[in-house]
Amino acid sequence: MGDSNGRRWFWIGSRTAVRDALAQAFGNAPQAGAATTARAGDLVVVDARAAAADVAAWPGGHAFAAVRALKQGGGPTVFVVVDAGDLTGAGLARFCLADGVLPWREAGRTIDVTPLEQGRQPAPRRPSVDELLRRVEAHVGTQTPADSALQRLLQFERDDRLLHRLQDPETGLFDGPYATLKLDEEWKRAQRFQQPLSLLLVDLGTGFARLPDGERRALLAEAAGVFLNECRDIDVLARFSPSVFLLLLPGTGADGAEVLARRTLAALQTRLPADRGLRLAAGLCTVPCTGIADRKAFLAAAEACLLDAAAGAGGLRTSWQ
Numbered sequence: 672m673g674d675s676n677g678r679r680w681f682w683i684g685s686r687t688a689v690r691d692a693l694a695q696a697f698g699n700a701p702q703a704g705a706a707t708t709a710r711a712g713d714l715v716v717v718d719a720r721a722a723a724a725d726v727a728a729w730p731g732g733h734a735f736a737a738v739r740a741l742k743q744g745g746g747p748t749v750f751v752v753v754d755a756g757d758l759t760g761a762g763l764a765r766f767c768l769a770d771g772v773l774p775w776r777e778a779g780r781t782i783d784v785t786p787l788e789q790g791r792q793p794a795p796r797r798p799s800v801d802e803l804l805r806r807v808e809a810h811v812g813t814q815t816p817a818d819s820a821l822q823r824l825l826q827f828e829r830d831d832r833l834l835h836r837l838q839d840p841e842t843g844l845f846d847g848p849y850a851t852l853k854l855d856e857e858w859k860r861a862q863r864f865q866q867p868l869s870l871l872l873v874d875l876g877t878g879f880a881r882l883p884d885g886e887r888r889a890l891l892a893e894a895a896g897v898f899l900n901e902c903r904d905i906d907v908l909a910r911f912s913p914s915v916f917l918l919l920l921p922g923t924g925a926d927g928a929e930v931l932a933r934r935t936l937a938a939l940q941t942r943l944p945a946d947r948g949l950r951l952a953a954g955l956c957t958v959p960c961t962g963i964a965d966r967k968a969f970l971a972a973a974e975a976c977l978l979d980a981a982a983g984a985g986g987l988r989t990s991w992q
Contacts, residue, residue, distance in 0.1 A: 878948020
């Protein structure tokens with residue numbers, strides 16, 4: 672049996688309507704054996720809404736853990752079925768190293784297999800329009816004066832090469848230089864509108880850097896998935912250095928930021944392997960705060976909290992402790 676490209680295919684999920692739609696699209700049924708037997712050259716389709724029983728054979732007990740396990744060290748081609756419009760599911764699939772996503776439309780009981788047939792990669796998590804505005808003029812210099820700002824913005828969004836310049840290639844999050852740009856922007860916005868702004872730095876430790884490349888990338892993808900789950904669309908998520916992640920939280924005061932920080936650390940402790948030399952530490956700073964007059968002092972205060980946490984037993988340190 673094989674899919675439209677002649678490969679064997681396996682199914683992980685319990686929604687029979689989705690499985691049957693895939694079988695109709697591929698022209699044959701999935702393999703009867705467990706997906707744990709899939710090998711390089713095979714195709715595995717994982718339902719993002721797979722029940723715990725469907726993924727019990729995989730460590731982690733959820734669909735995206737199965738994706739990550741399948742992709743470690745190469746493995747088969749893996750696509751994830753997500754409900755049409757589910758941007759979070761699509762983002763998590765990418766962070767877990769899936770080869771693509773197949774949108775399922777419940778209303779019409781149809782599935783779009785075009786991404787698989789064309790070998791497309793899952794779409795990157797794109798910055799919002801507000802986040803792109805500061806970069807349009809710097810990168811799109813070929814437009815004529817008659818072009819409107821909206822036309823230039825749409826041209827910018829269509830050019831994936833420009834978006835990729837802003838992203839860390841291993842996690843899909845923003846990179847450090849772009850995070851610095853956003854920090855300056857959000858600092859000015861918070862000062863102008865007298866709104867709180869919080870900055871959380873999370874360090875995974877350096878132990879994971881010694882892991883084999885496949886394990887290291889899977890671990891980073893899992894961490895990025897945690898940050899994406901815990902944060903809002905307006906938050907800025909970036910890989911600030913090889914082991915440090917930056918979470919910039921506009922409009923978030925000290926209480927809300929501390930809740931998010933502790934919840935994020937707990938999720939990382941649960942979802943990341945305990946035997947890979949990780950040492951989680953986090954530093955949190957919120958403004959307005961006495962003694963912090965500019966964004967450099969804001970970042971320095973968060974870094975000081977992070978260093979204090981890392982020098983101790985790990986965990987979270989805040990600027991008000």
